[in-house]
Amino acid sequence: MPQTTTRNLTVNFDRLRDDIQQLAAVGRHEDHGIYRMAFTDEDMEGRDWLRDQIESTELHYYRDGAANVFARTDPDSDQPTVIIGSHLDTVPAGGHLDGALGVLVGLECLRRIHEEGITTRYPLELVAFSDEEGRFGGPFGSQALCGELNPEGIYTAVDLNGIYLSEVMQQHGLDPMEALQARRSPDSVHAYLEVHIEQGPVLDNLHCSIGLVTGFTGLFKWFIRLKGKADHAGTTPMNMRTDALGGLSEFSTEIPRILEENGSDNSVATIGKIDLFPGTANTVPGEVEFSLDVRDPNVDILAELALAFRKALSAIARRRNLMFEFDILSELEPSPCHPEIYNTIKRAAEQMDLPYHEMPSGAVHDAQILSHFTRVGMIFVPSKDGRSHSPAEWTHWEDIETGANLALQSLLTIAEAE
Template identity: 40%
Template sequence: MPQPADTINLERLKALLGGVNRYGFDPETGGYNRPGFSKSDLDCRAWFAAQMEEDGLTVWKDGALNLFGRFGSKEGPCIMAGSHLDTVVNGGAYDGSLGACVALECVRTMKEAGLEPATAIEVVATSEEEGRFGGMLGSQAITGEVTPDWIDSAVDADGIKLTDAMRANGLIPEQVPDAVRPSGSIKAFLELHIEQGPILEQEKLPIGIVEEVSGVCYLELVLSGIANHSGTTPMHLRADAFAGLAEVSGTIGALIQDHGTDQSRITIGHVELSPNHPHTIPGKAVFSAILRDTSETVMVALKSRFLENATAIASRHGLKLETAERSWLSPLKLDAELAERMSALAERHGLPARRMPSGAGHDAQTMQRFCPSGLIFVPSRNGISHAPEEHSDWGDIEKGANLMLQALIDLSGATR
């Protein structure tokens, strides 16, 4: 089997990812906690910036806290490559961070091999991709999709405002819109990410080349009833918020079967009950509902039917229903020519790969609305992600990283 003429240094990549994962590690759970704009997130970014500076890259951050390291000419457009460093609460070691580390390792390999890009390469560590405040703040700021009104209204699940979280860390929310990049300044965007699903592992393939990405609708719902004594209130006289939530959850399977596709997903992932007490009927249930599909038409239909069901259930239980759409990311197809180019590079260098969709949202999805974007997957063990058990095999990572390297060499026109 042919091998790439230039290959990444796997041990160096392992050390780089290990350095990132010194930040936010929880020894009790084995998970990682670097939520966007937390201290661990900012400390990790400062460390990653220092690594790029040691490599001789031109390093800076923008008003949204996106971090960049430029290799090559200081003027003109770039090929951008990377991913995010933030995590969900108690997340895994690979999600996002691996892609940022692979991008930097590819640049290190190119520098070491004496390869000079005709078009500059920018390593990027985007900020707040995991949607603590809804959406993908970093990449949406780069593409000009973040408005002052959105920044002012964005809050996380604990009610903390984005503006307060930024100011607490010495950041200026009013500077986020200034992060937008000029049209034509990014010729292409490349991202490597773990699959977060089981397909590649099941098919024993090391690489996926993503063709399309599901859209994501983030709904927040509140069911309000009457908190009361669990022993003295007859069942037929209750306005039980949790009973309403449970019934809403129970409609999801049939809803997808009747109106969805094999790419449809609806998840109730965050729930708060109050009072949260064993002997009290819950008077309020606040919960999230995340809807996904690769078709926007299907997403719109699922959202409509889901809210219709929730409204009917609330009425049946004597509950008040409040709903809010916290974010909507439309599904889209990634650049077909770029996917074909990466497929050809994979075949040329003996790197087994398949074309596939992504059920999870990624920065590449946002960037595609700004420039041609490509997304490389490596397998996830048992399809697990967003959990301490998240794992990807280093043999697969090496192959995916070498495809990223060859794509960057090709797209940047690098020569010795």
């Protein structure tokens, strides 16, 4: 048998597959969806499962104030660490790979390196971040690590059902204010690496196992209200109505034009939620509330799109005699992956003879938050038919193995480089 060196070290794929299947059973319901929403009992069970895996190795286990779960090599070293990981929480009825894959690949990488007795110049850390899916607005765990939280934000964070973050953390014996202590110094982190499913159809269509993430799209998310008058559906003539839904309909048909004129090939815009008021069949809708989610990887284009959408909405409102208001729910600046880390992954892929596709990430990931803070690299593996946030989420095992081995090689190189 050829001797194992760092250059031909590979993951123990059977063990990784077992881990993925075991964790997929935590929080799985009869509809086959996984319900590990942040700080639910199922989410805490997932974290406990991970702790048990870490403790069954000789890796050092710890949890920070934001309930992020860590494993690390060489806990006594004061060198900055290379962190690899993702998140364990899911959306309701989520799939088994979103987040979990990145955590389990990270765990497997650390285990293999430890088993071979390899010591790296920079110690390694595995992380499973809290509430990446943003049940409470988040991504909470990665924001905590990067020092982006404040006490007011923690105490006012609430989910769609009116449940407070502080309340659920206390139920699990956690002190919400401790999340402020999870803040790390940028000097304590050498780089961050994340493996994630693409959650879109691009790699699957190309039959390509590896996506090299160039950077993260920025976004703005608005909550928009158009207000007219709620009148009787039988007695109000058509020309005497101020129907708020009419305004929304006109706006939604203008979206493709606005993207064409002011956006790029990467621009996307979505109205994902609509509520009509009073919401009865025999009343003209006097008010409509809806969400608008707009994304692009270029900061200037994103600003231009915001302006164009605002102008279009106020023009429609004026013409139709509606009142127009909007709240900004979230804004995130686009950010590139770090060129050094990106090139390290790219060289590793070339040395392994792996075809790859270079692409931006359209979804928000912990790596995007970390990119404000340290050098970040990210690897995508394909999502079958682009499906995610659903029990239909699937990635072929061969693609998972390929992605995990690329992560292992990249991690070793990053942890050795100056």
